[in-house]
Amino acid sequence: MWESENHSVGFGAGEYDNGVPPSAKHALNTHGFDLRGNSWHVATDIPSDLLVKVEGVNFHLHKYPLLSRSGKMNRCIYESRGSDLNNKLVFDDLPGGSEAFELAAKFCYGIAVDLTAANISGLRCAAEYLEMTEDLEEGNLIFKTEAFLSYVVLSSWRDSIVVLKSCEKLSPWAENLQIVRRCSESIAWKACANPKGIRWAYTGKPTRVCSPKWNDLKDSSPSRNHPLVPPDWWFEDVSILRIDHFVRVITAIKVKGMRFELIGSSIMHYSSKWLPGSVTDTTNASDEGSSSATSHSSGGSNSWRGGLHMIVAGNKEDRSTIQAKDQRMIIESLISIIPPQKDCVSCSFLLKLLRMANMLEVSPALVTELEKRVGMQFEQATLVDLLIPSYSKSDTTYDVDLIQRLLEHFLVQEQTEVSSPGRQSFSDKHMYDGSQRGVIPNAKMRVARLVDSYLTEVARDRNLSLTKFQVLAEALPESARTCDDGLYRAIDSYLKAHPTLTEHERKRLCRVMDCQKLSIDACMHAAQNERLPLRVVVQVLFSEQVKISNAVLNSSLKEASDSQFQPSVTNRKTLLEATPQSFQEGWAAAKKDINTLKFELETVKNKYVELQTEMERLQRQFEKVNNKQKQSSGWSSGWKKLSKLTTKMSTLETTENESHHPTIEEHTKKVHRRWRNSIS
Numbered sequence: 001m002w003e004s005e006n007h008s009v010g011f012g013a014g015e016y017d018n019g020v021p022p023s024a025k026h027a028l029n030t031h032g033f034d035l036r037g038n039s040w041h042v043a044t045d046i047p048s049d050l051l052v053k054v055e056g057v058n059f060h061l062h063k064y065p066l067l068s069r070s071g072k073m074n075r076c077i078y079e080s081r082g083s084d085l086n087n088k089l090v091f092d093d094l095p096g097g098s099e100a101f102e103l104a105a106k107f108c109y110g111i112a113v114d115l116t117a118a119n120i121s122g123l124r125c126a127a128e129y130l131e132m133t134e135d136l137e138e139g140n141l142i143f144k145t146e147a148f149l150s151y152v153v154l155s156s157w158r159d160s161i162v163v164l165k166s167c168e169k170l171s172p173w174a175e176n177l178q179i180v181r182r183c184s185e186s187i188a189w190k191a192c193a194n195p196k197g198i199r200w201a202y203t204g205k206p207t208r209v210c211s212p213k214w215n216d217l218k219d220s221s222p223s224r225n226h227p228l229v230p231p232d233w234w235f236e237d238v239s240i241l242r243i244d245h246f247v248r249v250i251t252a253i254k255v256k257g258m259r260f261e262l263i264g265s266s267i268m269h270y271s272s273k274w275l276p277g278s279v280t281d282t283t284n285a286s287d288e289g290s291s292s293a294t295s296h297s298s299g300g301s302n303s304w305r306g307g308l309h310m311i312v313a314g315n316k317e318d319r320s321t322i323q324a325k326d327q328r329m330i331i332e333s334l335i336s337i338i339p340p341q342k343d344c345v346s347c348s349f350l351l352k353l354l355r356m357a358n359m360l361e362v363s364p365a366l367v368t369e370l371e372k373r374v375g376m377q378f379e380q381a382t383l384v385d386l387l388i389p390s391y392s393k394s395d396t397t398y399d400v401d402l403i404q405r406l407l408e409h410f411l412v413q414e415q416t417e418v419s420s421p422g423r424q425s426f427s428d429k430h431m432y433d434g435s436q437r438g439v440i441p442n443a444k445m446r447v448a449r450l451v452d453s454y455l456t457e458v459a460r461d462r463n464l465s466l467t468k469f470q471v472l473a474e475a476l477p478e479s480a481r482t483c484d485d486g487l488y489r490a491i492d493s494y495l496k497a498h499p500t501l502t503e504h505e506r507k508r509l510c511r512v513m514d515c516q517k518l519s520i521d522a523c524m525h526a527a528q529n530e531r532l533p534l535r536v537v538v539q540v541l542f543s544e545q546v547k548i549s550n551a552v553l554n555s556s557l558k559e560a561s562d563s564q565f566q567p568s569v570t571n572r573k574t575l576l577e578a579t580p581q582s583f584q585e586g587w588a589a590a591k592k593d594i595n596t597l598k599f600e601l602e603t604v605k606n607k608y609v610e611l612q613t614e615m616e617r618l619q620r621q622f623e624k625v626n627n628k629q630k631q632s633s634g635w636s637s638g639w640k641k642l643s644k645l646t647t648k649m650s651t652l653e654t655t656e657n658e659s660h661h662p663t664i665e666e667h668t669k670k671v672h673r674r675w676r677n678s679i680s
Helices: 063-067 071-079 097-108 120-129 141-153 157-169 179-191 243-255 260-274 291-299 309-313 316-320 324-337 347-359 364-376 400-419 426-430 443-458 466-473 485-497 503-510 520-527 534-562 572-578 581-626 631-658 662-679
Strands: 033-036 039-042 050-054 057-061 088-090
Touching: 033 097, 050 097, 057 063, 057 097, 063 071, 063 097, 071 088, 097 120, 097 141, 120 141, 120 157, 120 179, 141 157, 141 179, 157 179, 157 243, 179 243, 243 260, 243 324, 260 324, 260 347, 324 347, 324 364, 347 364, 364 400, 400 443, 400 466, 443 466, 443 485, 466 485, 466 503, 485 503, 485 520, 503 534, 520 534
Parallel strands: 039 057, 050 088
Antiparallel strands: 033 039, 050 057
């Protein structure tokens, strides 16, 4: 597709024979260049009078053919006359290197040179460097190379890719001469063209047709001579480009209005080539952007046997040895060109990109932008994607703070979508197609299940603080969870990994859970869980009893309705018989504990009232004694009263010790302390 039959063009030196004017044509007659070791020699009888060194390669040439074509040669030789360097020039900064200078020198001598897509960019830059303009000679090298670029290279898809790839070693010359811009726009124009008009030129043709979401080719039936071209046919070719050139191509494609799903899929395909591990499954949440791309990269090896397959294969070693600095630049560039539309790339891809960005310390502004993009599609994430290691100085194994920020971005985005009716994500539109009217999990419910699973996993980390766990668990509103079983599992995992928690901390941890939202199985497990506080167990048992009673009542009413009998009110005995034996035993033990606690509480209250009355009476007597004139007799009277109080307190303490009530003992100590303070 977009191929030219033959790119090789031979040309000479115009009206001159062998690159010299007619007056000198008998003086210089050459048939080519000979390579001897590391030096090039002109095949002629006339000895060379000029030595040119380019990247360590020596060229033994003649001055006059070069002076007639190159303005830089003229100036350098003129400036070096009379010095020891009169016959020697060094061009280590010549773009294209020794290969390009060899072709330029042959052109000066009038030797036919074959222009190809592989050498045209280097030769064009070398001609600009040597100043081989039309001012010196009509039809000079700059004119020839420009004509080849404009009329041959830019009209061919393959040649535009090859030339853009060859420009990687020609910066900044290729940029200044607009070679990169022109090739990028040519590639973008051909990628955005109607696939119906493209002739599939590869030897092996993919048999897998892409998703119908990408194209509107339903009305076109592929024929034997014109097979159906998938809309991602250009992914593999542009993925061989360096990141800066790839960005130029994608930017040009955006300007031409290509669908954002295709642009996002091309970015994912490029990332799979240059960032190992960034894309493991390109067909999850964004199937519209990667179905046929996967067929090309995995099972479609035969499909890409032709075309640019050799170029791609030749760069696998370069991609495997890519350094961290280059990876950082690739990640930053990819983040900057991801389309702003939701679902253009998968959430899994964004999270893997975020993981690598944190590991390689990408610019904080770009990381924040990437976090916002993840928040837009957070409901599509999986637990494996969220288990991002902590690369900061945090003691925790996983980056819990990052998940907290992602959840905040999701809630902000969700609130924005709620305030804008009619905006529904791709996942909501297609994940539940054909569902009947009923409870359809929305984005918040899916995120709640995801967060509960994440909490269960990270709760095993002993360095995870209770505050971080609690903040992340309470980040979502109560309406996001219809069932708290996942949250209960996370709490139980945290209690297992943190056995040294105090009673207060365990109660604080269990506050994030609503016992009324637990299922019957979870309630049965919680009723026997020794790690839970007693108060939580009682709440769970009560909630379980209510649920079982309601379930039995509803079942009885339903059976009565089905048998066409008048529904009767189920009595307490029937409910008790229908309750499982294990639950009856647990509930009986709980009721016994509750009654014991009530009795102890009433006993403490009565003792407290008696002590209060006794203390007030003693206080009044002490005030009377204080008013008497004789201080000694007053003090003796007070001590007598105090001795009586001590005797009563001892008797009370003995009685309470026999009844094993430690609570009364604490109250007695408090009374002693308060009485001593009042006397002093």
